[in-house]
Amino acid sequence: MSRTVLQVRNVTKRFGGLVAVNDVSFDVTEHSVMGLIGPNGSGKSTMINMISGSFAPTAGSIRLEGHELAGKPAHKVARLGVGRTFQLVRLLPELSVLDNVIAGAAFGHRRRWGAEARAHALTLIDRLGLTAVMGMPVSALTYIDTKRVELARALAGDPEVLLLDEWLAGLNPTELGTGIALIRSLRDEGRTIILVEHVMDAIRSLCDRCVVMSSGTRIAEGTPAEVLSDPEVIRAYLGDDDA
Numbered sequence: 001m002s003r004t005v006l007q008v009r010n011v012t013k014r015f016g017g018l019v020a021v022n023d024v025s026f027d028v029t030e031h032s033v034m035g036l037i038g039p040n041g042s043g044k045s046t047m048i049n050m051i052s053g054s055f056a057p058t059a060g061s062i063r064l065e066g067h068e069l070a071g072k073p074a075h076k077v078a079r080l081g082v083g084r085t086f087q088l089v090r091l092l093p094e095l096s097v098l099d100n101v102i103a104g105a106a107f108g109h110r111r112r113w114g115a116e117a118r119a120h121a122l123t124l125i126d127r128l129g130l131t132a133v134m135g136m137p138v139s140a141l142t143y144i145d146t147k148r149v150e151l152a153r154a155l156a157g158d159p160e161v162l163l164l165d166e167w168l169a170g171l172n173p174t175e176l177g178t179g180i181a182l183i184r185s186l187r188d189e190g191r192t193i194i195l196v197e198h199v200m201d202a203i204r205s206l207c208d209r210c211v212v213m214s215s216g217t218r219i220a221e222g223t224p225a226e227v228l229s230d231p232e233v234i235r236a237y238l239g240d241d242d243a
């Protein structure tokens with residue numbers, strides 16, 4: 001049986017009178033891809049923002065390798081081992097690709113500086129197919145290349161758990177194939193990933209397990225095949241389409 005790396009227990013987040021996440025629990029095991037799925041507004045981003053330290057939970061516990069993350073600021077959570085990409089890419093647009101990835105190496109879980117950071121960044125740049133553009137400012141890149149840089153920046157910190165928040169969103173069909181293959185290669189090398197995604201092909205082909213959220217609560221958990229055939233999950237998605 002695989003080891004639990006991340007343990008989410010009874011987590012709730014209220015924004016004033018709105019309960020965005022309501023008493024949600026799940027575990028993420030080492031070397032697995034956990035999909036966090038659900039209709040728009042179901043609380044996925046709020047959950048990811050709590051795991052990565054952008055928001056403090058109103059109640060509950062989030063433990064990484066036994067360390068409590070709940071309430072810790074994002075830079076401390078990153079240091080403890082959670083790396084993430086953002087739904088809307090957050091990079092330093094005037095800096096080069098290389099410098100953005102070096103910055104990720106300097107501020108992540110396993111910090112690297114100077115020549116070591118540069119060498120590590122160059123390895124990731126090569127791995128993600130960014131070598132030809134590594135001297136360019138991020139502001140001059142194509143959309144998929146900015147996504148690649150975001151991923152390289154997050155990986156540069158050697159996170160214990162990588163959160164991918166709709167990393168595939170906005171890619172065209174060809175790019176989508178490339179993106180899915182890239183995430184699959186991360187999965188195959190044994191990384192532990194939480195994938196928030198609306199692209200069902202990606203969920204089916206990449207996730208070991210999925211947690212499904214609807215209106216802030218966890219309504220299902222299981223393999224992609226199990227949850228995607230669950231009548232309550234189907235109802236939640238159809239309800240969303242009708243809205």
Ligand SMILES: Nc1ncnc2c1ncn2[C@@H]1O[C@H](COP(=O)(O)OP(=O)(O)OP(=O)(O)O)[C@@H](O)[C@H]1O
Nearest residue numbers: 015018019020038039040041042043044045046047
């Ligand atoms: N900072 C905030 N302040 C107030 N309400 C918020 C805040 N962030 C999210 N919410 C609300 O919490 C609920 C859950 O939103 P959240 O963005 O977590 O859903 P989601 O599942 O990630 O949706 P999507 O798939 O559209 O990204 C929504 O009703 C949203 O309006």
